[in-house]
Amino acid sequence: MTKIVELKELTKKFPGGKIAVDNLSLTVEKGDIIGFLGPNGAGKSTTINMMMDLIGITSGTITLFGESARHKSNRIRSKIGMIPQEIAIYEDLTAFENVAFFGGLYGLRGKMLKAASLRALRYVALEKNAKEKAENFSGGMKRRLNIACALVHEPELIIMDEPTVGIDPQSRNFILGVIETLNKKGITIIYSTHYMEEVERISNKIAIIDHGKLIACGSEAELINLVTNTQNFSIEVLYPEKVELQKLRALNGVQQVQLEGQILHIIANAEKNPLDDVLKILIAAEVAVKAVDQDKINLETVFLMLTGRKLRDAK
Amino acid sequence: MNWGIIKKQLLVELRTFGTYIWLILFPLAMIMVLGNVLTNVFNKTVLKTEKVTVIYQLPEKQQPLAAAFANFAQNAGSRYITFKQISNKEVALKKVQRGSKTAAAIIDNGRIIVYTHNPDVLQSSILAAHFQGFAKEYAISATLAQSGTATAQLNDKVPDYTKQVKVEKNNGVKQPSAFQYYAISMITMSCLITMIIGARLFSMERQRRTLARMYIAPVPKFQIIISNFLGSFILRACSLLLLMFVVSKFFAVNWGSNVILIFVTFLSLIMFAMLLGIAIDILAKGARGVTTITSIVMQLFLFFGGAYFPVSHNQAMFSPAGWVLIAVREAVYAKQVTTIAWVPGILLLLSSLLVIVCVAFSRRRGGVA
Numbered sequence: 001m002t003k004i005v006e007l008k009e010l011t012k013k014f015p016g017g018k019i020a021v022d023n024l025s026l027t028v029e030k031g032d033i034i035g036f037l038g039p040n041g042a043g044k045s046t047t048i049n050m051m052m053d054l055i056g057i058t059s060g061t062i063t064l065f066g067e068s069a070r071h072k073s074n075r076i077r078s079k080i081g082m083i084p085q086e087i088a089i090y091e092d093l094t095a096f097e098n099v100a101f102f103g104g105l106y107g108l109r110g111k112m113l114k115a116a117s118l119r120a121l122r123y124v125a126l127e128k129n130a131k132e133k134a135e136n137f138s139g140g141m142k143r144r145l146n147i148a149c150a151l152v153h154e155p156e157l158i159i160m161d162e163p164t165v166g167i168d169p170q171s172r173n174f175i176l177g178v179i180e181t182l183n184k185k186g187i188t189i190i191y192s193t194h195y196m197e198e199v200e201r202i203s204n205k206i207a208i209i210d211h212g213k214l215i216a217c218g219s220e221a222e223l224i225n226l227v228t229n230t231q232n233f234s235i236e237v238l239y240p241e242k243v244e245l246q247k248l249r250a251l252n253g254v255q256q257v258q259l260e261g262q263i264l265h266i267i268a269n270a271e272k273n274p275l276d277d278v279l280k281i282l283i284a285a286e287v288a289v290k291a292v293d294q295d296k297i298n299l300e301t302v303f304l305m306l307t308g309r310k311l312r313d314a315k
Numbered sequence: 316m317n318w319g320i321i322k323k324q325l326l327v328e329l330r331t332f333g334t335y336i337w338l339i340l341f342p343l344a345m346i347m348v349l350g351n352v353l354t355n356v357f358n359k360t361v362l363k364t365e366k367v368t369v370i371y372q373l374p375e376k377q378q379p380l381a382a383a384f385a386n387f388a389q390n391a392g393s394r395y396i397t398f399k400q401i402s403n404k405e406v407a408l409k410k411v412q413r414g415s416k417t418a419a420a421i422i423d424n425g426r427i428i429v430y431t432h433n434p435d436v437l438q439s440s441i442l443a444a445h446f447q448g449f450a451k452e453y454a455i456s457a458t459l460a461q462s463g464t465a466t467a468q469l470n471d472k473v474p475d476y477t478k479q480v481k482v483e484k485n486n487g488v489k490q491p492s493a494f495q496y497y498a499i500s501m502i503t504m505s506c507l508i509t510m511i512i513g514a515r516l517f518s519m520e521r522q523r524r525t526l527a528r529m530y531i532a533p534v535p536k537f538q539i540i541i542s543n544f545l546g547s548f549i550l551r552a553c554s555l556l557l558l559m560f561v562v563s564k565f566f567a568v569n570w571g572s573n574v575i576l577i578f579v580t581f582l583s584l585i586m587f588a589m590l591l592g593i594a595i596d597i598l599a600k601g602a603r604g605v606t607t608i609t610s611i612v613m614q615l616f617l618f619f620g621g622a623y624f625p626v627s628h629n630q631a632m633f634s635p636a637g638w639v640l641i642a643v644r645e646a647v648y649a650k651q652v653t654t655i656a657w658v659p660g661i662l663l664l665l666s667s668l669l670v671i672v673c674v675a676f677s678r679r680r681g682g683v684a
Contacts, residue, residue: 052531074533082531088524090323092330097323104319105532133330149528 001029003066004157004188005051010060012046012212020046022212023060028157028190028205033183035199035206036192037299039309043212044192045085048161052082064157078106081155085162085192087146091135095126095145098134099152106153120152121145123178140171147175151182158182159190164198176202196299206299210307224297227267227305230255232295233275235264238288244281251277256304262290267305317534317542324546337508338554342501346566349501349623350494367396367434367441370407371420380453381422387449395441418442498562499643500622503636505558506584507613509551513592514609516547544589551585573646576655580646583662584639588613590669597676635662 005028012021021043028034036044049055051062053069062069067076089098099117108116121127124144129137134145147163160179164172179202183189193199199206199220206223208215216223237243240262248257248264253272258265264282268274275292282289295301303309328334371388373381388398401407407419411432418431429446431439520526520543529539559578562568570577592609599605617623620636631637639662642655 052527054527054530077531077533080531082528084524084527086524088528090327090523090525092327093323097326101319101323102528102532105317105529105534107533 001031004028004030004032004064005190006061006063007047007051008061008063010047010050010062011058012043012050012055013058020212021050024209024212024214025060026207026214026217028188030188031183031186032205033179033189033191033203035203036190036209037194037196037199037206037303038209039194042194042209044209045161046212047209048082048159048190048192051159052080078153079156081150081153081158083147083150083158083160083163085165087142089134089142089145089149092133094131094133095121095137095148096130098145099148102149103152108153116152116154120148123151123181124148125174140167140174143167143171143175144178147178155187157188157190159192161192162194163191164193164195172198196303200299208299208303208306210303210309215306216302220299223299223302227297227302229270230297230301230305231268231270231273231275232297232301233264233266233268233278234293234295235266235278235282236262236290236292237264237282238262238290240264240287242285242287244285247281248278251281254278256308258304258309265304267301316545317538320529320534320539320542321546321549324543325550328547328550334550334554337512338505338551339557342505342558343561345501345504346494346497346562349497350492350566353493353497366394367417367438368415369396369398369418369420369442369445370401370410370416371398371422372401372404372407374423378422378425379457380425380427383453383456384420384422384427384449387452391445391449396445420446492567494566495568496625498566498568499640499647500617502555502558502562502581503584503620503639503643504617504622506551506555506581506639507588507616507636509547509585510588510592510595510613511606511609512547512551513589514596514605516543516589516593516596518596518605544593548586548589551589552582555581555585568647571647573652573655576652576659577643577646580639580642580655580659580662583659583666584635587635587662587666587669590666590673594669594672594676597673635665638662 005026007024007026010021010024011019013019024043024047026034036047038044046055050057051064051069057070065076065079067073069076090101093101096117099120100113103113103116103120118127118130121130124147126141126144126148129141134142137145143163147160150158164175167175176198179189179191183202189202191199191203203220205217205219207217208223216226240259243259243264245257245259248254248266251274253269253274254266255269256265256267266278268278279289279292369388371384373385385400388400392398401419404419404421407416407421408430410416411419411430414432417434417438418429421428421430427446427450429442431442434442517526517540520529526539530536555578559570559574559581563570591612595609595612596605599608616634616636618634619626619630620634620638620640621631622636622640626637628641631641638658642658646652646655
């Protein structure tokens with residue numbers, strides 16, 4: 001397979017000493033939808049900004065379409081479309097003017113530009129709103145226009161930095177559908193998010209990033225295989241303040257313990273099955289156990305298992 | 316240069332209501348308000364007057380007219396008028412031009428040429444009375460000396476020597492009315508307001524995240540910066556043209572034959588102000604207080620430049636707005652182009668220096684983004 005993106009030992013250290021990306025190596029092949037999964041502040045956006053040459057790198061190399069990303073040529077730039085995390089459009093311009101402006105930056109002119117702009121708007125179902133000013137759009141429509149601006153020049157690689165933040169489930173579903181359609185046309189997509197279910201739905205490859213490090217990378221099945229020897233329990237208790245977390249963590253076979261409200265999440269070794277011991281401790285502490293469930297192993301479990309933290313609330 | 320970016324910038328600014336308020340409506344409203352309120356400050360038809368001071372230069376060779384005038388000057392001093400002899404004509408004219416003396420009388424070849432600089436009505440009247448009186452007296456005594464006949468019989472033969480007293484206005488500067496004064500001031504102010512627009516030009520793009528989006532496109536960085544700047548600059552040039560047209564139609568500012576030079580002078584101020592705004596934005600690293608800093612700098616320039624109230628020439632020289640105001644007023648009311656010519660030159664020179672500052676510091680920061 002053709003390598004589209006190759007990151008080798010990529011590191012970014014900001015002034016003040018904070019390491020945002022730490023020795024990260026990753027390969028993206030043609031036709032991949034790779035999900036960058038990690039909590040806020042994990043280093044996903046910094047990695048993307050380095051790939052786009054918007055910020056400098058401290059060490060390591062980035063190769064895009066076989067060329068170094070540093071001082072990348074116009075030919076390489078024309079092959080990439082980027083959808084930033086924030087909505088980057090001109091509210092005073094119409095949807096068509098916005099898309100046509102960004103298309104113009106990629107060398108499209110005249111009839112070609114018009115046709116490409118309308119096609120991009122059609123992708124995101126904004127063709128009928130082409131003459132409306134963006135300031136009159138809803139949040140979801142603006143997100144879709146944000147995407148159209150990156151599609152107008154028909155890039156071969158699209159980098160999406162949390163494109164669904166702050167929108168309604170309907171718009172999110174629509175955007176994920178657009179991504180799937182684009183991928184079917186052979187477009188490679190890097191999709192950064194902290195929404196596990198989005199990655200599960202669209203990605204054929206998932207890269208879990210935390211504290212700037214690549215924790216794991218592979219398909220969903222491959223990642224779940226990393227934790228097949230585990231059991232995942234959710235125990236609902238009435239008095240969570242009485243839970244003795246230290247005692248639970250010290251139990252033989254318990255790998256992770258997390259308390260989230262009244263729900264106690266426990267990842268344990270499948271062979272040693274410490275559930276009985278867990279329940280004994282809870283009953284002794286008079287926490288009043290209401291329910292015990294054995295959960296399906298998913299990416300959330302994988303993330304918790306590999307990082308010791310829940311995906312969405314991790315800082 | 317990227318026409319797409321220029322067009323985008325024009326569209327974005329044309330669709331922003333604030334553009335019309337700050338560049339057209341606000342200056343016009345200020346002209347109306349200040350012009351009306353401060354009309355009396357500019358109305359000089361008051362009866363109180365300062366003492367008339369006349370300096371005169373006599374020719375090196377002895378001439379009857381010169382001897383007579385020296386005698387007249389020695390005896391004509393009163394509480395209204397004083398005469399003082401001076402040897403250098405150029406110095407005399409400069410003193411009149413600066414306003415430290417009311418008039419200069421240059422006597423040579425049997426003629427007296429009187430130079431003045433904006434005397435008020437009363438001063439003009441005192442001057443005229445004295446010089447016409449002298450001319451009459453001198454004509455009579457000259458005729459008597461020639462014929463030796465009785466005065467009463469000679470009255471009809473007295474030549475009209477008053478023709479020898481030729482009153483000319485040195486520098487011919489008219490005083491502008493309050494409306495005309497503030498019309499030029501407010502156009503200067505609208506040029507300086509572009510400093511705030513310059514400061515916000517790239518910070519707005521940064522806030523929208525559109526600058527990053529432009530930077531990843533296959534367009535060179537300098538082209539993006541120049542084209543954004545030009546888009547905004549073209550709009551300012553158009554609004555300047557419109558303002559100049561409106562004030563000439565409605566506030567009787569006659570730009571005269573130097574209109575192109577005046578336009579270029581204002582344009583150079585716009586360029587300087589915008590680049591200063593961009594430089595402040597870069598030096599302040601896009602801090603939120605940039606607009607406030609820029610506004611303060613702009614107001615200081617306007618205050619010292621005499622945009623709100625007339626200030627001394629020396630004070631005005633501390634401000635680029637003052638340079639432009641002096642130059643444009645002299646071009647409009649004194650038809651002097653020598654004063655105006657250096658202003659766009661020095662503003663363009665300063666603009667070039669600002670470009671160097673912007674490039675140097677934005678590179679240090681890793682680009683304007």
